[in-house]
Amino acid sequence: MLIAESILLTIATAATPLLIAAIGELVVERSGVLNLGVEGMMVMGAVCGFGAAFVTGSPWIGVGAGILAGAAMAALFALLTLGIAANQVATGLALTLLGLGLSGMIGEPFVGRSGTKMPVLDIPVLSDLPLVGRLVFGQDPIFYASILLVIGVSWFLFGTRAGLTLRSVGDNHNSAHALGIPVLRYRVLAVLFGGACAGLAGAHLSLVYTPQWVENMSAGRGWIALALVVFASWRPWRVVAGAYLFGAVSIGQLHAQALGFGIPSQFLSALPYLATIVVLVLISRNRRLTLINTPACLGQPFVPGR
Amino acid sequence: MRKSLLLLAAASLTFAMAPAAHAQDKTKACFVYIGPKTDGGWTQAQDVGRMYAQEKLGDKVETQYVESVPEGPDAERVIERFARSGCDIVFTTSFGYMDQTVAVAAKFPNVKFEHATGYKTAPNLTTYNSRFYEGRYIIGQIAAKMSKTGIAGYIASVPIPEVVMGINAFILGAQSINPDFKLKVVWVNSWHDAGKEADAAKALIDQGVDILTQHTDSAAPMQIAEERGIHAFGQAFDQIQAGPKAQLSAIIDTWGPYYEKEIKAVMDGTWKGGQSSWDGLKDGILTMAPYTNMPDDVKKIAEETEAKIKSGELHPFTGPVKKQDGSEWLKAGEVSDDGTLLGMNFYVAGVDDKLPQ
Numbered sequence: 001m002l003i004a005e006s007i008l009l010t011i012a013t014a015a016t017p018l019l020i021a022a023i024g025e026l027v028v029e030r031s032g033v034l035n036l037g038v039e040g041m042m043v044m045g046a047v048c049g050f051g052a053a054f055v056t057g058s059p060w061i062g063v064g065a066g067i068l069a070g071a072a073m074a075a076l077f078a079l080l081t082l083g084i085a086a087n088q089v090a091t092g093l094a095l096t097l098l099g100l101g102l103s104g105m106i107g108e109p110f111v112g113r114s115g116t117k118m119p120v121l122d123i124p125v126l127s128d129l130p131l132v133g134r135l136v137f138g139q140d141p142i143f144y145a146s147i148l149l150v151i152g153v154s155w156f157l158f159g160t161r162a163g164l165t166l167r168s169v170g171d172n173h174n175s176a177h178a179l180g181i182p183v184l185r186y187r188v189l190a191v192l193f194g195g196a197c198a199g200l201a202g203a204h205l206s207l208v209y210t211p212q213w214v215e216n217m218s219a220g221r222g223w224i225a226l227a228l229v230v231f232a233s234w235r236p237w238r239v240v241a242g243a244y245l246f247g248a249v250s251i252g253q254l255h256a257q258a259l260g261f262g263i264p265s266q267f268l269s270a271l272p273y274l275a276t277i278v279v280l281v282l283i284s285r286n287r288r289l290t291l292i293n294t295p296a297c298l299g300q301p302f303v304p305g306r
Numbered sequence: 307m308r309k310s311l312l313l314l315a316a317a318s319l320t321f322a323m324a325p326a327a328h329a330q331d332k333t334k335a336c337f338v339y340i341g342p343k344t345d346g347g348w349t350q351a352q353d354v355g356r357m358y359a360q361e362k363l364g365d366k367v368e369t370q371y372v373e374s375v376p377e378g379p380d381a382e383r384v385i386e387r388f389a390r391s392g393c394d395i396v397f398t399t400s401f402g403y404m405d406q407t408v409a410v411a412a413k414f415p416n417v418k419f420e421h422a423t424g425y426k427t428a429p430n431l432t433t434y435n436s437r438f439y440e441g442r443y444i445i446g447q448i449a450a451k452m453s454k455t456g457i458a459g460y461i462a463s464v465p466i467p468e469v470v471m472g473i474n475a476f477i478l479g480a481q482s483i484n485p486d487f488k489l490k491v492v493w494v495n496s497w498h499d500a501g502k503e504a505d506a507a508k509a510l511i512d513q514g515v516d517i518l519t520q521h522t523d524s525a526a527p528m529q530i531a532e533e534r535g536i537h538a539f540g541q542a543f544d545q546i547q548a549g550p551k552a553q554l555s556a557i558i559d560t561w562g563p564y565y566e567k568e569i570k571a572v573m574d575g576t577w578k579g580g581q582s583s584w585d586g587l588k589d590g591i592l593t594m595a596p597y598t599n600m601p602d603d604v605k606k607i608a609e610e611t612e613a614k615i616k617s618g619e620l621h622p623f624t625g626p627v628k629k630q631d632g633s634e635w636l637k638a639g640e641v642s643d644d645g646t647l648l649g650m651n652f653y654v655a656g657v658d659d660k661l662p663q
Contacts, residue, residue, distance in 0.1 A: 006512045014505055104342055111344040112525070114547050117533075210500040210526040212548065215342035216374070217524075219499040250502075254509035257492045258459070262660035265465070265493035 007251060008135050012143060013209055015247030017042070017201040020146045021225035022232070022239045023153050024197020029229055030157060031190035032170035032297035036092025037077055039222025040099020041195050045070040045202025047103040050115050050213040053206075059118040063142070063203045070199020071192050073099060078191040082184050085301040096222070104215045115211040118142065142204045149197065154236040166190060170295035173302040183302055198222065224276075231276055233283055233293045242276065249275045333573045335359070335565070336393035337371040338384055340400035341498050347523030347542040348497070349373070351559035352399045352422075358562025359569050367569055377402025382409060389414040395572050397565070398422065401466055407431060418577055420568060423468050425648050430579040434564060437586030438468075439475035439647070440615045441557035441594060442519075443622035444608050445539045446479025448554050448597070449517040450487045451604040452537055457488045457658075459510030461520040461527055463497045465662045467650040469521050474654045475622045476519060481656055483607075490515055491659035500524040511536060517554075528552055537599065544595040555608065556595035564591055584644060588616040623647060628655040 021038050028035050048069035053062025077095050080086040118140045127138035157163040169176045169186045177183050205221070206213055224246065232238035253268035283290070337356050341349035353371065360369045370393070375384050381403045388396045389410055395418040398407045404424035411419045411431040419431040427433055449458045460476065462469050473491060480487040490513065492506045503522050507530040510518060518538040520527045525548040531538035532552040540546070540556025564585065571577040585591040594612060597605040614620035625636030630653040636642060653661050 003512050006508070010505060010508045010512075014501070104344070108344055111350070112346045112543070112547060114529070205501065210504045210524070210529060212346075212500065212525060212529060214346060214498075214500045214524050214526075215344050216498070217500050219496070219501060221501070251505055251509060254492050254494075254506050255513065257659070258490045258509050258513045258515075260490065260658045260660065265662045266495060269493070269495040 002131060005131050005134060007255065008131070009139075011244065011247045011251045012135060012139065014250055015243040016143050016146050017204045017209065017221055018225050018228060018246060019240060019243035020142070020149060020204065021198045021201035021222060022228040022243060023146075023149050023236060024194040024201075025225055026229050026232070026234055026236060026239055027153055027157070027166070027197075028190050028194035029298055030170045030234060030295055031166050031187045032173055032295050032300065032302070033081065033187050033191055034088045034092065034299040035074070035077055035081075035095070035191060035194055036089060036226065037073065037095025037099065037222075038194075038198050038225050039218055039220070040096035041070040041073040041198035042099075042202040042205070042222045042225075043103045043216065043218040044073050044099045044106075045199030046206040046217055047107040047110070047202075047213055049199070049203030050206035050211075051106065051110055053116045054110055054113060057116060059116045059207050062116070062207050063118070063200065066199045066203025066206075067196045068199065070195040070197070070202060072195070074191050074195020074198070077195070078188045081301065082187050082191070085303050088299050088301065100216060107213045107215060110213040111215070113213070115206065115213070117211040118207045140204075140208045142200065142208055145200065150236050150240055157236065167295070170297055173297050173300070177302070177304060183304070187302070198225075201225070227276065231279060231283065233290055234295065235293060242279070245279065246272050246276055332366060332368045333363075333395075333569060334368045334370065334393045335569045335572070336388040336391075336396045337369065338375050338381065338388070338396065338398045338400075338403060339371055339373045340375065340377065340402070341523060342373050343371065345498060345523050346525050346545075348559070349399070349523070351542045352561055355559075355561025355565045359565035362562075362566045363569060363573075366573060375403075379406070382406035385410045385419075386413070389417045393417060395420065395569065395577070401468060418572060418579065425582070427580045427582060432568075432579055432581040432583065434568075434583040434585075435468075435648075436559060436561075436591040437584060438557060438559075438592055439471050439622055440587045441592050442472045442475040443479035443615070444594065444611050445519060445555060445557065446476040446481075447483050447611055448600065448604060448608050449476070449519065449537075449539075450480035450483035451607065452554060452600060453487070453517045455514050455516045456484065456486060457490060457515050458517040458519060459507070459513075459515035460489055460491045461503055461506045461510070461518065461522055462491055462493045463522045464495055465493065467648055470653070470661065471647050471650045472521050473657060474650065477654060477656045478622055478627065479611075487656065489657050489659075491657060493662065494522060496522070498523045500526040503527050504530050507531065508534075525549075540595060546595065546598065551599060553595070554599055555597050558593045558595055560591055560593050586615070587612065588618070629653070630655055630657060630661075 045066035049062040049066030052065030053059045080091045081088045123137040127133045173183045228242040231242045249272040339349045343353040397420045399422045401423045407421040411428045423435045477489045494502045504526040507527040516536045525545045528545045528549040532549040538552050542559045544556045546553050621641045623642035625640040626638045627636040629635045
C-alpha cells in the first residue's frame with residue numbers, strides 16, 4: 001500500500017465520526033434547536049455500540065444499538081427542551097455530563113476487552129486501484145453511510161418540500177406556526193435524527209476507529225462536530241470540507257512530527273483547531289452569506305400560542 | 307468550563323457517596339486520579355493498587371478516590387476537599403498535581419500527602435515514583451532485536467521529564483544491541499485519547515516503523531499494531547488481549563504493595579514526610595509482562611537484562627552517553643544521578659525528534 005493511500009485512509013477514518021455527528025447536528029440546528037449534548041450522545045453511542053457488538057458478536061447489531069442509544073439520549077433532550085421548553089444550552093450541557101457519566105457506568109464490564117471490528121467492504125479489482133482504490137471501494141460501511149447521509153441531508157434540506165418547511169421552522173417558528181406547520185413535530189424529529197447520527201458516530205469510534213471501549217473515548221469530538229456546523233455556516237457540503245480539513249491537519253501534523261521537522265509539537269497539536277478557527281473567521285467575514293444561512297430562531301424555545 | 311463542570315459533578319458525586327460520619331479508628335486514605343479508573347492504563351493500575359491495599363489492610367482502612375481530575379488549579383480544590391474531609395493521607399497520582407499538592411500540604415500540616423512522579427517534598431509531603439526506565443531499557447533491547455527496519459516509533463504524551471527519560475532509556479537499550487537504531491517520536495499532547503493514539507500509530511507505521519511503544523494510556527496503538535502485523539509493547543497494563551500476536555512484553559505498574567506499606571506506616575505512626583521514594587524492578591513496583599511473540603534468544607537477552615538490573619549490576623543510564631547535540635553527558639562507566647534523571651530535559655543521541663521546549 002502506498003504511503004499516500006494509507007494517509008488518505010487514516011484521514012477518512014478520523015473525519016468520518018466528525019462528519020456524521022456534524023451532519024446530524026446541522027439538521028437539528030436548521031430546525032432551530034441548539035443541542036450541545038453531541039458529546040454525550042456520541043459517547044453513549046460508543047459504549048452501547050461496543051457493548052451490543054461484544055455481547056452478540058455482531059458489529060451490525062452494535063451499530064443499531066449505537067444509533068438507538070444516541071436517539072434515546074436525544075429523546076430525553078427533546079422531552080425537556082421541546083416538551084417543557086427548558087433552556088436548550090443548559091439542557092445540552094447536562095446531556096453531555098449525563099452521557100459521559102452514564103457511559104462510564106455502563107461500560108465498566110467492557111473495559112480492556114477487545115471488540116469486534118466492523119468488516120471492510122472490499123470490492124475485488126476496484127479496491128486494488130492505486131491511490132483511491134481502498135479509499136473509494138474498500139472502506140467500512142459507516143464511511144459509506146456518512147457520504148450517503150450528506151447526500152441525503154443535502155437533498156432533503158434543499159430539494160424537498162419537507163426540507164424547506166424544516167428550514168422555515170428554524171428561521172421563524174411563529175410564522176411557521178401561523179401557517180399551520182407543526183413546529184414541535186418537525187423539531188422533535190430533527191432532534192431524534194441528530195441523536196441517531198451522534199450515536200452512529202460514537203459506534204464508529206468503538207467499532208471502526210479503535211475497536212475497544214475506553215471511558216470518555218469521544219475525547220471532545222462532539223464539541224468539534226458542533227464547531228464544524230458553525231464553520232460550515234449550516235451548509236452540508238461545507239461540513240464535509242470542514243471535517244476532512246480537520247482530519248487532514250490532525251493526521252498531517254502527526255506525520256510532520258514523525259518526519260522530525262523540529263516544529264514544536266504543541267504548536268502542531270493546536271494546528272487543526274487553529275486552521276478551523278481561521279477558516280471560520282474567513283467565512284464569517286461575508287456577513288450576508290452568514291446571515292442567510294444562520295437559522296434565525298436557533299436556540300429559542302417555542303411555546304405554541306404565545 | 308466543561309472540565310470544571312465535569313469535575314464538580316465528579317467531586318460532588320464522590321463526596322455524596324462517602325459516609326457522613328466514619329469511624330474514627332479507621333485510617334482514611336484518599337486518591338486523586340487523572341483519568342477514569344477504568345482507563346486500561348495508568349489510572350486503572352493506580353486503582354488496582356488502591357484495591358490491593360484496601361484488601362490487605364481490611365476493615366481498619368477506608369479508601370476514597372476522585373476520578374478524572376484535570377491537572378492544574380482544579381486539582382487544588384479536590385485535594386483540599388480531601389484534606390478537609392478527614393483523610394489521613396492523600397495520594398495525588400499525576401505529575402501535574404505537583405504544585406497543587408505542595409500548596410495544600412502547606413495549609414494542612416496534620417494531613418499526610420504523597421505525590422506520584424514529582425520532585426517537590428515538604429515535612430508532610432513525600433514523593434514516590436517507579437523506575438519505569440528500567441523496563442523501557444529492556445523493551446528497547448527487544449525492539450532492536452526484533453525490528454527489521456531498524457526504526458521504532460514512540461507515541462509520547464506530554465513533554466515532561468518522566469516521558470523524556472523513558473524515551474532516552476528506550477533508545478539506550480536499543481543502541482546497546484544496534485548502535486544505529488533510530489527512534490521516531492510523535493507527541494499527541496494528551497494522556498488519554500484513543501483515537502489520536504491510533505492515528506499516531508498509523509502515521510508512524512506508514513513512515514516505516516515496525517515496532518511501537520507508547521507513553522499514553524490506551525490500548526489503541528496495540529490494536530493498530532496487531533491489525534498491521536507489527537509488534538508493540540504494552541503500557542502500564544498487560545495489553546496482551548488487545549494484541550495477542552503483537553505484544554512483545556509490557557511494563558506493568560504494580561503500586562499495590564507500596565500503597566499497603568505507606569498506609570500501614572500511617573496507621574503505625576511511622577510514616578515519614580519529606581522522603582523521595584523511587585523503587586524499581588527489584589522492589590516489584592514495576593513488573594514485566596511475559597516475553598511473548600519473540601524467538602528464544604531475544605527472550606534470553608531480555609531476561610538476562612532484567613536480572614542484571616534487579617541485581618544492580620546494570621544501570622540503564624551508564625556512560626558513555628552523548629546528548630543529542632553531540633556533547634558528552636556521561637563518561638565511560640559513569641552512572642547518572644537520580645536528580646538529573648528526574649529533571650531530564652534533553653534527548654540522548656539517536657532520537658529522531660526535536661524536544662519540545
